[in-house]
Amino acid sequence: xxxxxxxxxxxxxxxxxxxxxxxxxxxxxxxxxxxxxxxxxxxxxxxxxxxxxxxxxxxxxxxxxxxxxxxxxxxxxxxxxxxxxxxxxxxxxxxxxxxxxxxxxxxxxxxxxxxxxxxxxxxxxxxxxxxxxxxxxxxxxxxxxxxxxxxxxxxxxxxxxxxxxxxxxxxxx
DNA sequence: TCAGTGATTAGG
DNA sequence: CTAATCACTGAG
Numbered sequence: 001x002x003x004x005x006x007x008x009x010x011x012x013x014x015x016x017x018x019x020x021x022x023x024x025x026x027x028x029x030x031x032x033x034x035x036x037x038x039x040x041x042x043x044x045x046x047x048x049x050x051x052x053x054x055x056x057x058x059x060x061x062x063x064x065x066x067x068x069x070x071x072x073x074x075x076x077x078x079x080x081x082x083x084x085x086x087x088x089x090x091x092x093x094x095x096x097x098x099x100x101x102x103x104x105x106x107x108x109x110x111x112x113x114x115x116x117x118x119x120x121x122x123x124x125x126x127x128x129x130x131x132x133x134x135x136x137x138x139x140x141x142x143x144x145x146x147x148x149x150x151x152x153x154x155x156x157x158x159x160x161x162x163x164x165x166x167x168x169x170x171x172x173x
Numbered sequence: 174t175c176a177g178t179g180a181t182t183a184g185g
Numbered sequence: 186c187t188a189a190t191c192a193c194t195g196a197g
Contacts (some may be wrong), residue, residue, distance in 0.1 A: 043192070052192075062181060080178025082193050099192055110193050120180095153192050 001036075001136045006128050008135075009070030013089040013096035014166070016070070017044040020087070021170045022144040024136045025103055027116050036136065037116075041102030043151045044166040045086070047095055052157035055095030065124050066095035073125040073133065075118060082110030083119050087127065087135075101152070101167070147171045 045053035074086035
């Protein structure tokens with residue numbers, strides 16, 4: 001196991017997203033305990049032209065972090081209750097992010113962040129240097145199978161983008 | 174199926 | 186300031 005470095009995150013989101021499957025999300029809690037979670041489901045949000053991406057409406061205080069270099073964390077609240085965990089990818093001024101939808105043991109992005117105790121304080125966290133949240137790769141899982149499908153909950157994105165198969169799932173059963 | 178929930182955003 | 190929006194969940 002070793003922590004993923006910046007060059008992993010600075011690629012195009014469509015490369016990074018499927019590549020995150022089979023990797024481990026590692027969280028060090030406030031009591032110093034460390035837990036690792038296999039990433040099983042992600043979605044790619046790609047730039048200003050992707051109408052499902054929050055950055056499609058332009059740069060705002062909330063989406064600002066997506067315009068940074070890959071390797072940062074984008075966290076936001078949805079439906080007044082649930083924090084969503086995203087990982088910023090690509091280079092400066094290219095707004096892309098990967099939504100972590102599922103990890104082993106927890107299905108659903110809302111439950112995931114609740115279990116990992118992730119909230120707004122993680123907005124902008126650097127996954128390369130952070131002491132409480134990062135990603136590790138495992139040499140064991142060299143062979144994995146990936147399935148893709150349209151993204152969830154983005155009917156507003158228009159015909160072209162809502163049907164893009166930018167949701168990736170692990171299926172090595 | 175559908176209500177709860179509050180940050181974020183655009184518009185006066 | 187106000188009103189609309191929303192990458193979800195759980196109860197029924």
